[in-house]
Amino acid sequence: MFQDFKFIFKKPLLIATLFFVSLFPVIYSLTFLGAMWNPYDRTGDMAFHIVNEDEGTEDINIGSNIEEELSDNDRFDWKFTGLDEAKEAVQSGDAYGYLVIPSDASDNAASLLSEQPEKVNLTLHTNPGYNFIGSIMAQQAGSELEKNIQTEITSTYTSSLIDEIAQVSDRSGEAEQAINELTEGAVALDQGLLQLQGSTAELQEGSNTLYSGEQQFSSQLNQASALLGNYAQPITGAQSQLESGAGDLNNGIGQLNSGVSELKAGSEQLSGGLQEVQSQFQELQNRMDESGLVFTSEGADAITHPIELTTETSVETDNYAQGFAPLVVAVSLFIGAITFNVVYPINKIFDKEASVVSRWISRGLLFISHSVLISSLLYATIVWIMQIDIYSHWRFYFAMIMWSLVSIIIIATMVTIFGNFGKFLGIVLLIVQLSSSGGTFPIETANNFYQSLFDVLPMAFIVSGFKDAIFNQAFNVEFSTVIIYLAVISIVLYLMILLVLWLKDKFPAYEEKINKMSRFEG
Numbered sequence: 305m306f307q308d309f310k311f312i313f314k315k316p317l318l319i320a321t322l323f324f325v326s327l328f329p330v331i332y333s334l335t336f337l338g339a340m341w342n343p344y345d346r347t348g349d350m351a352f353h354i355v356n357e358d359e360g361t362e363d364i365n366i367g368s369n370i371e372e373e374l375s376d377n378d379r380f381d382w383k384f385t386g387l388d389e390a391k392e393a394v395q396s397g398d399a400y401g402y403l404v405i406p407s408d409a410s411d412n413a414a415s416l417l418s419e420q421p422e423k424v425n426l427t428l429h430t431n432p433g434y435n436f437i438g439s440i441m442a443q444q445a446g447s448e449l450e451k452n453i454q455t456e457i458t459s460t461y462t463s464s465l466i467d468e469i470a471q472v473s474d475r476s477g478e479a480e481q482a483i484n485e486l487t488e489g490a491v492a493l494d495q496g497l498l499q500l501q502g503s504t505a506e507l508q509e510g511s512n513t514l515y516s517g518e519q520q521f522s523s524q525l526n527q528a529s530a531l532l533g534n535y536a537q538p539i540t541g542a543q544s545q546l547e548s549g550a551g552d553l554n555n556g557i558g559q560l561n562s563g564v565s566e567l568k569a570g571s572e573q574l575s576g577g578l579q580e581v582q583s584q585f586q587e588l589q590n591r592m593d594e595s596g597l598v599f600t601s602e603g604a605d606a607i608t609h610p611i612e613l614t615t616e617t618s619v620e621t622d623n624y625a626q627g628f629a630p631l632v633v634a635v636s637l638f639i640g641a642i643t644f645n646v647v648y649p650i651n652k653i654f655d656k657e658a659s660v661v662s663r664w665i666s667r668g669l670l671f672i673s674h675s676v677l678i679s680s681l682l683y684a685t686i687v688w689i690m691q692i693d694i695y696s697h698w699r700f701y702f703a704m705i706m707w708s709l710v711s712i713i714i715i716a717t718m719v720t721i722f723g724n725f726g727k728f729l730g731i732v733l734l735i736v737q738l739s740s741s742g743g744t745f746p747i748e749t750a751n752n753f754y755q756s757l758f759d760v761l762p763m764a765f766i767v768s769g770f771k772d773a774i775f776n777q778a779f780n781v782e783f784s785t786v787i788i789y790l791a792v793i794s795i796v797l798y799l800m801i802l803l804v805l806w807l808k809d810k811f812p813a814y815e816e817k818i819n820k821m822s823r824f825e826g
Contacts, residue, residue, distance in 0.1 A: 351400065354383065355385065401428060631741060641712040
């Protein structure tokens with residue numbers, strides 16, 4: 305029943321080899337998760353060039369403002385260079401991208417409220433051939449810069465507009481006072497013209513009396529001219545002048561009276577118009593007061609940044625590695641299963657006299673022992689060395705043992721049936737499961753073939769189980785369903801190993817064929 309263990313203990317080199325093989329999952333996890341621990345928090349060493357050709361205007365300078373803003377930003381290693389240097393850096397891999405701010409950027413920004421507005425044209429250049437993920441990060445940086453520039457332009461226009469409205473609002477009191485004074489002046493003018501109109505009427509009456517008296521005097525003078533003799537001519541000349549002056553005075557006062565009437569009518573129209581303006585202005589002022597509108601710099605900032613997004617997540621992740629751990633742990637243990645079956649001679653018979661069942665049980669105990677060993681080493685590495693936060697340690701550890709056991713049995717079954725070719729099939733199975741486990745990109749982004757495999761391949765189930773243990777949330781399937789599914793696979797395949805061992809015992813030709821295929825195990 306313990307033939308495999310007796311064979312191992314007789315081979316010190318094999319013991320050392322199996323122990324080293326047990327470290328493969330640890331090495332893979334340490335290397336892989338360590339490299340991707342939190343890459344988006346370590347982009348400060350990634351060079352990104354800013355080519356600022358903006359000449360600026362009196363009111364706005366986009367390029368200068370962006371440079372000033374990025375001087376305190378450590379998201380990337382920002383380089384402010386010329387276009388040729390930026391192109392060379394991206395081409396050679398010394399930088400992951402560059403953004404060109406053209407010379408007319410500020411001019412175009414200043415034209416947005418003109419008859420012919422021009423957009424600000426930015427150019428982002430990346431090199432996905434050098435590093436695809438790096439180019440995606442550079443694109444994200446470019447998108448953030450674009451948003452910053454948009455916000456800056458919007459803030460500039462909004463602040464200017466709010467300032468102008470605030471000044472108009474501040475001067476509304478002065479305008480109201482001026483309108484009131486104009487209205488009062490118009491009323492006073494109307495009253496003065498009314499008095500003047502009364503005075504001109506009296507003047508007109510006096511002028512008429514004077515003109516009538518002068519005409520009577522002229523008639524009487526003509527009658528007495530014969531009596532005056534030589535004195536009549538000068539007196540008659542003076543009287544003619546007096547008559548002419550009285551006539552002119554009478555006509556002038558008539559014109560004055562007519563002009564005063566026109567002024568009175570115009571004054572009444574002016575007074576009515578000012579009263580209407582005063583009423584409309586007061587109505588507008590009341591509406592503004594009722595609406596509660598206040599024009600401040602804080603309001604301008606609120607308009608340009610009207611949304612405050614609060615992101616809430618169903619689970620909390622400490623870092624990028626924690627989110628990637630379910631897939632990496634699953635792959636690590638499967639690689640451990642492959643390396644175990646590569647090193648250990650699965651098809652070697654140690655005791656010809658031992659029964660098939662005895663050899664089968666011995667092989668099963670070896671599988672369980674190795675599963676516990678590699679799972680324990682990997683668990684200690686994940687929890688104590690890498691200190692990845694695990695919600696349920698027992699579920700995580702138990703799932704590791706179950707998956708390690710299932711992986712070893714899967715590969716062992718294929719090796720028991722097909723010899724060394726089974727090891728190749730194990731590698732193919734690993735690749736297929738990597739593509740359809742949904743551990744990297746969402747499975748919905750894969751084609752229908754991989755989505756159909758996602759529903760049946762065991763790695764997809766164990767990735768979900770690890771997520772459950774780490775984040776305490778069941779995603780695709782419940783944890784109990786994952787364990788039952790893996791247990792069913794291991795039992796079925798372990799029984800298949802028993803069947804193959806029995807076939808080899810009953811049909812020596814088949815056993816000889818498998819041994820030839822597995823000659824490297826002997």
